[in-house]
Amino acid sequence: MNRWKIVRAFTLGPLLEATVPKPGNVNRHRDFEDLTLYNFLFADTAVVGVYYEAVKTAELLRKGVLSFNEAGLGELIKRAVAASREAQDANPNFGVVALSVPLVMGLALGRNMLDAREKARLLIEESTVRDSMELYRAIRLASPKGIPGGVKYDVYSEESFKELFRDGINLARLAEMSCERELIFCEWLNGYxxxxxxxxxLYELIKELPLEEAVVRAFIELLSENLDTLIVRKAGVEEARLVREKARGVLSGELGIEEFDSFMYEKGDLRNPGSLADIMAVALSLLVLRGLRMEVRNGRAWGVIGRP
Structure with missing residues (x-):
């Protein structure tokens, strides 16, 4: 698969996700006090060079020049986070980066988009303790909200690197221990x-709805079926369950989308479903890779798959 086709897809996907007015997230109509749409624009374009390096590394893996345990996933994630932080002053895309780097490499390694899932999973399984250490450094750079302290292998503890090394904790083992706290790690384990x-x-919805409506509909469905782990970390599991119930109310017709939108923002960013937004960003990247382009019909943007 063409290098730049992959990189373009995983650049445009997160930009689309950030732009579409989804309930609870920063979008083209709404910012938070400490996070704006411009943070996403600067951050998501800052990582292009690192994604390109990830693709080139995957090509060396495919040729057998490097082995899978030399892929350097942790280093690539850390470099992307550093590039993001150099471009702006917040953490808009750590989750997207952590999800995208293994999958970008899997796409460069695999025969097709489905095979990429298996290749990404193998990269995680074959990762090293150094990858975990570099991931910890990336987390410290990004400084995501709601990271718990006082847990085993505490990301902010000075002893954590010794503990990771002592116990041989690679990215796969780290993901197994952290899946309940962070959706990203579940995706690593279950092949995205x-x-x-x-x-x-999304592929089905864009046949029926304008692009923004399709994304919003898919996102509400995600909210209705999953607890967002960022909401859990910041506001607690009961708040996350309440968001899920409200989303189900929208789908059943018991709650209007405007009312749901107001509910999601009434506590500032506490109900910001950032983990599921990361999932949407990757899904949109895959949609772009599948051939998404846009057409304007009666003043609305429609997503279309394939050439005109």
Whole structure:
């Protein structure tokens, strides 16, 4: 698969995700006090060079010049996060980067988009303790909200690197321990199941709805079926469950989209479903890779797959 086709897809996908007015997220109509749409524009374009390097590394893996345990996933994620932080002053895309780097490499390694899932999973399994250490450095750079302290392998503890080394904790083992706290790690373990299913749902919805409406519909469906782990970390599991119930109310017709939108923002960013937004960003990247282009019909942007 063409290098720049992959890089373009995983640049445009997150930009689309950030732009579309989804309930609870920063979008083209709404910012938070400490996070704006411009943070996403600067951050998501800052990582292009690192994604390109990830693709080139994957090509060396495919040729057998490097082995899978030399892929350097952690280093690539850290470099992308550093590039993002150099371009702006917040953390708009750590989750997207952590999801995208293994999948970008999987796409360069695999025979097709489905095979890429298996290749990404193998990269995670064959990762090293150094990858975990570099991931910790990336997390410290990004400084995501709601990271718990006082847990085993505490990301901010000075002893954590010794503990990771002592116990041989690579990215796969780290993901197994952290899946309940962060959706990204579940995706690493299950072959990007939610990202790909969301991509499939978007593929169907854009046949019926304008692009923004299709994305919003798919996102509300995600909210109705999953607890957002960022909301859990910041506001607690009961708040996340309440968001899920409200989303189900929208789908059943019991709650209007405007009312749901107001509910999502009434506590500032506490109900910001950032983990599921990361899933949407990757799903949109896959949709772009599948051939998404846009057409304007009666003043609305429609997503179309394939050439005109």
């Amino acid at each position: 199941e939610l990202s790909y299913s969301t991509f499939g749902r």
